[in-house]
Amino acid sequence: MSENGAEKKTAKTQRTAVALRKQLGGAPHEVLKRNKEQNRLRRTIVDAMRQGSATVPEIAETTKLPSHQVLWHLMAMKKYGEVVEGDQQGDYFKYVLVQKQEKAK
Amino acid sequence: MQQGKIATDALVIGGGIAGLQAALDLADQGFRVLIVEREPSIGGKMIALSKVFPTLDCSSCICTPRMAAAAHHENISILTYCEVQQVDPAGDGFTARILKKPRYVDEVVCTGCRLCEYACPVNVAHEFEGELVARKAIYVPFSNAIPQVAMVDLDNCLLCGRCEKECPPGAIDFFQEPEEVTVEAGTVIIATGFEMTHMEAKPEYGLGRLRNVLNPLQVERLLAPHGPYGRVLRPSDGKVPDTIAYIQCAGSRDHTLGVPYCSRVCCMYAIKQAMLLSGSLPLVEVTIYYMDIRAFGKGFEQFYQNAKAMGIEFVKAKVAKITEDEQQNPVVRIEVIEEDGRVEERAHDMVVLSLGIVPAGHADGVLPASRAEDGFFLAAEPKLAPCRTDHEGVFVAGTAAGPKDIPDSIVEGGAAALEAAAHLRRNGRSPGRDMNARQESTQGTLAQQAN
Structure with missing residues (x-):
């Protein structure tokens, strides 16, 4: 690593986000609450998908979540490589969880 | 708040297809141009379209080369994620006050690798995708955005610091502040575009x-x-x-x-x-x-x-x-x-x-040009000079002047550039002068963009 690169790395460890959080007395309550709820929904969807591939209505039925929310989270997971699209079943596509080992490759 | 100053021949407000065309046509003649864009990327509405009518050509394939040409043009500087606060006449030109909003990411250092985006745990509705999918609280606006630089949505950020930990060049800075930039320009082209009804x-x-x-x-x-x-x-x-x-x-x-x-x-x-x-x-x-x-x-x-x-x-x-x-x-x-x-x-x-299509842009009085009854900028001589506003030296192009399609917007961008060039020459500004000496930016980002 060059000298400049080393300086950058040192600067990086200062973590301005953490410093700002301390200065503000914590992250905004609303953001924390929203994120907690999103994580709960995401976990519910992931748990339902562990059984195998499923369509949006199937996941919505298993999880009792509204189908639009299931789709929104699935598409976010697809975008960031956590889910892939499978075969089409009638009017719907199936979605499959990407295994962690596979992701690591 | 940091302050900077840029002197240029032409100020183009709006980096959509009309503004880009106007900027390129002026820059190709040797005039120095500054494009100010309110969004984090140039490209306007056109870069979000799939194809264009009636030829069904790929929209991105037409728009992206224009964006890249403007970004790499030696006579064009671009400021994105900015708010034009006021433009006033000053002597034979104009002075503009521009607020450059903080991205909380150093534009010069960021490589657009998106590792920060993958590390971020927060999902937010993505405006560019019509809110149909999520983005992260730190994100590159879209895949062919120019500049290809990440930005932090502080309103939705947990301040967890994972992005900073992942960023290879250490580009993230949550203490970045807004910058007020004063622009001195000889002419202004308004290309502020439209919104949907x-x-x-x-x-x-x-x-x-x-x-x-x-x-x-x-x-x-x-x-x-x-x-x-x-x-x-x-x-x-x-x-x-x-x-x-x-x-x-x-x-x-x-x-x-x-x-x-x-x-x-x-x-x-x-x-x-x-x-x-x-x-x-x-x-x-x-x-x-x-x-x-x-x-x-x-x-x-x-x-x-x-x-x-x-x-x-x-x-x-x-x-x-x-x-x-x-x-x-x-x-x-x-x-x-x-x-x-x-x-x-x-x-x-x-x-x-x-x-x-309804007009987008600024409150009345921010820009030195009148609007017509429908809210679009008024052409003082709609038949003979459709790009001229009612203020000398201020021109309008694209949907800022009224609803129109992409070819008409591009034609108007070119026409506004021609009118602006004639105005600059009338006022004794010749193309090709070295403006670097007049630039007094205090921040590295601006300095690099203006050089």
């Missing part, structure tokens, strides 16, 4: 309330190969739609919305989208409910006839309201004008409202 005044059409009623920019993203779903699905449940309807004049020619004029592009973009949907979903039935089809431009009538020949159904009918059945299918209530005038209700899997 605001539909709050038309709750009976259900936009924002019914999940399968979409606006046309959302459909552009659905049709884009790298769009939110990677294919056309409906947002309520991911179903591949079998029947799709378009409601024409949904945001134009309607006094209740304050938009009495025709928006000029809605008929053609609806036909274009209908043809593209038929191409990507071979079994889909597309119906267009219309009052009149206005196919006035070069190749437009043939495009309309081709759509009819492809099997797209055109029904002359006025839509009164849109409701939803138990399967979340939008149900349109129509009067079938060309038959017996009967009232019918028809269910579709998805409905698209062909929204109109």
Whole structure:
């Protein structure tokens, strides 16, 4: 690593986000609450998908979540490589969880 | 707040296709140009479109090279994510006050690798994708954004610091501050673009309330190969739609919305989208409910006839309201004008409202040019000099002057550049002068962009 690169790395460890959080007395309550709820929904969807591939209505039925929310989270997971699209079943596509080992490759 | 100063020949407000064309035409003549863009990337609305009518050329393939040409042009500087606060006449030119908002990412250091985005745990509705999919609280605005630089959405950030930990060059700085930039320019070109009609005044059409009623920019993203779903699905449940309807004049020619004029592009973009949907979903039935089809431009009538020949159904009918059945299918209530005038209700899997064009941009008095009654910038001599405003040295291009399509916006961008160049020459500014000596930016970002 060059000298400049080393300086950058040192600067990086200062973590301005953490410093700002301390200065503000914590992250905004609303953001924390929203994120907690999103994580709960995401976990519910992931748990339902562990059984195998499923369509949006199937996941919505298993999880009792509204189908639009299931789709929104699935598409976010697809975008960031956590889910892939499978075969089409009638009017719907199936979605499959990407295994962690596979992701690591 | 940090402060900077830039001197330039021309200030172009807006980095959409009209502003880019104006900037490139001026810069190619040797004039120094500064483009100021309110969004985090240049490209305007065009960069979000899938294809353009009537040729069905890839929109991104036309727009991206223009964006890159402007970004790499030695006579063009670009400031993105900025707010023009005030432009005032000063001597034979203008002084502009511009607020450069913080991205919380160093634009010079960031490589656009997106490792920060993958590390971020927060999901937020992505505005560029019509909110149909998520982005992260730190994100590169879209895949071909220029500049290809990440930014932090501080309103949705947990301040967890994971992005900073992952960032290889250490570009993230949560203490970055806004910068006030003063620009001295010899001429101003307004290319502030448009917004789609605001539909709050038309709750009976259900936009924002019914999940399968979409606006046309959302459909552009659905049709884009790298769009939110990677294919056309409906947002309520991911179903591949079998029947799709378009409601024409949904945001134009309607006094209740304050938009009495025709928006000029809605008929053609609806036909274009209908043809593209038929191409990507071979079994889909597309119906267009219309009052009149206005196919006035070069190749437009043939495009309309081709759509009819492809099997797209055109029904002359006025839509009164849109409701939803138990399967979340939008149900349109129509009067079938060309038959017996009967009232019918028809269910579709998805409905698209062909929204109109309304002016975007700044509050009155911020820019030194008057607006017409419809809110668009006034052309002082609409027949002889359509790009001239009522203030000498201030020109207008593209949809800032009124609804128009992409070719007309590009033509106006070129025309505004020509008028601006003539104005600069009249005031003794010749192209090709070295402006570097006059630039006194205090921040590295600005210094690099202006050099």
